[in-house]
Amino acid sequence: MRFEKGHKEITKKRIIEVASKCFKKNGVSATGLAGVMTKSGLTNGAFYAHFKSKEALIEEALSAALTEQHSKLTNKGKIDIEEAIRSYLKESHITNWDEGCPSAALLPEIGRQSQSIKKTYQNGMMAYAKSLALLLPNPESEETLQAATAIFSLMLGTLQIARAIADPALKDKVLEDGIQSALKLIPMK
Amino acid sequence: MRFEKGHKEITKKRIIEVASKCFKKNGVSATGLAGVMTKSGLTNGAFYAHFKSKEALIEEALSAALTEQHSKLTNKGKIDIEEAIRSYLKESHITNWDEGCPSAALLPEIGRQSQSIKKTYQNGMMAYAKSLALLLPNPESEETLQAATAIFSLMLGTLQIARAIADPALKDKVLEDGIQSALKLIPMK
Amino acid sequence: MRFEKGHKEITKKRIIEVASKCFKKNGVSATGLAGVMTKSGLTNGAFYAHFKSKEALIEEALSAALTEQHSKLTNKGKIDIEEAIRSYLKESHITNWDEGCPSAALLPEIGRQSQSIKKTYQNGMMAYAKSLALLLPNPESEETLQAATAIFSLMLGTLQIARAIADPALKDKVLEDGIQSALKLIPMK
């Protein structure tokens, strides 16, 4: 065959991954499909063989980005919560939009999308918060999940602020302060 | 004279206010200048009499939005920190994009803009954090400013998450949990 | 063999019939091959196994549509000319584009096609006119063929006008007047 079996799935996956990075880097509405397709090694015309519309791509790319972000927590073997926080708020995460957290890069835009996309986000976000709770004492309790969500919100807001600040020294301070504050949200055993 | 003195400034201010709402509501890159001008009661061609480019408008609109958001804290007379937090995370803020916090609506997009715009954001954000710190015990200390920034980051992230979630019940829970967690970040006297 | 003999012909015929309806319903140039293939239960790629190009399909679909329209005259057993006229100009024919007369739905577009397609139309149209002449007195005479052509032209124009009119009452009147006028073109015995 001109294309081996599974070729289409691989191609689609490639498009999704490229789109995920483009969306995170430049924003959803500022990302054009033509650019995504070119970066995927394809032409414009092939897009609609894989996706019904740009919105469908957004949904799949968001889902993939959330899964990937989630896997950063779960694939590392055992890590403690402080390590997770420091890893999220480390300096390099500021500039690495395309490989970073989709929430930090896209949340307001997600909030303006359709219910379907919001549902996708909701699922991914809840899963992430639950994994974060596993790093805390008493992982199954409701309060722990609440604490995990708070830690996530704080990290998220801190990273976004750091990214939107001009002065490098202040950036570092915001990150470091964010780490300290996040640690305060860890519940006692 | 065809227009009394000051007319131009008034017009410009109107454009900025309209743009500020449009940016917050639909995002910066999804907002077109034509729409802004039409909503301002002007025609397309008049834009460049007031602004060098879209970027210049972004900067001025952002500045205005930050000032307005700031004034919500300072204009109310005496309020305590809990009231401020509850006010920020009240349910109506979820849907009121255009009259809400510019950080919650625009932060990732601001982070992708030029240094000049980031500097604008930095100033507005620092001022806001300082005003927030005034509501806390020991307002002048460095730790208090850090706490205020943390509270702001947490509120910000929480609001964005609530806006990006599909399920209404979960939305409410996220907001309520956010309030509880924010309160924990208030330093003791 | 994967497909029994004759499978291809059946498939091709199905494509032609689907295309014939689509062309009549939406017009030739507004009809996409993808839609035709999907409605035929096939995929895009299969098209060029059956037709050299869209133009080839147009030609075959036109031919089929003309034949089908012709058969409406000849398959009914004995009918008189008035019945034929009333049947053509009955109200339901206004809305039934896809099962109606190809001339009424497509003539200007056919006039813009290649000589080859025009030849196809010419043959089908002449055959139709001759069958119409058979319903008139003195069927073999040249004047009768001329009268039949005139009746056909009148019906055709009338139906097109009725279809292009907005007011339902006027539509009905146009049809009814068309019938009366067509009857006047019937030669005396």
Add this chain to the structure above:
Amino acid sequence: MRFEKGHKEITKKRIIEVASKCFKKNGVSATGLAGVMTKSGLTNGAFYAHFKSKEALIEEALSAALTEQHSKLTNKGKIDIEEAIRSYLKESHITNWDEGCPSAALLPEIGRQSQSIKKTYQNGMMAYAKSLALLLPNPESEETLQAATAIFSLMLGTLQIARAIADPALKDKVLEDGIQSALKLIPMK
């Protein structure tokens, strides 16, 4: 001024006239806005300063074409009905799509458009029929209008058929027969 007063109206009129010809020549759905604008000496971007959408242009171009066609009947001073028929069905009208009758070129496509466009057509067509009736005996009677409509339908259908026929000799015959038949529809004084 860069553009004298009334410039915009002139430009719009030019677009409409160019579009009218393009629509008649190539059909509505096969005509692209880019081509129309280029032929009007403008670029793509200027289109939406003049029209809300392609549909708006269709409506205005159709209206203009109907008016122009109408004026062919009324501007010539006194003509008799036979002259009008011969003029409509003269050979040159076959090839002159772009300067010819909009009904002959576009009717089926008009029938597929929105109610609003159909209403435009209805008005133009009724006016044309009434002017045609003025050339007949007893111009004000209802029967005369009916006869005029019938003559118009017959001419229309005949021209379309002639245009869709490949053989030149047959074309001529169809036209000539059409003239003869149309004359038969003229009511007696």
Add this chain to the structure above:
DNA sequence: ACCGGCGGGACGCCCCGTTTCT
């Protein structure tokens, strides 16, 4: 031999941010 997966470009309409002249 028949059929289809998968992709290529070009172009459809629409709208963007911007410029120029008055």
Add this chain to the structure above:
DNA sequence: AGAAACGGGGCGTCCCGCCGGT
């Protein structure tokens, strides 16, 4: 401050072809 237009790009869809499985 507005009128008018520019050029490019957005998403979506078109017609078409290569190559190989069954």
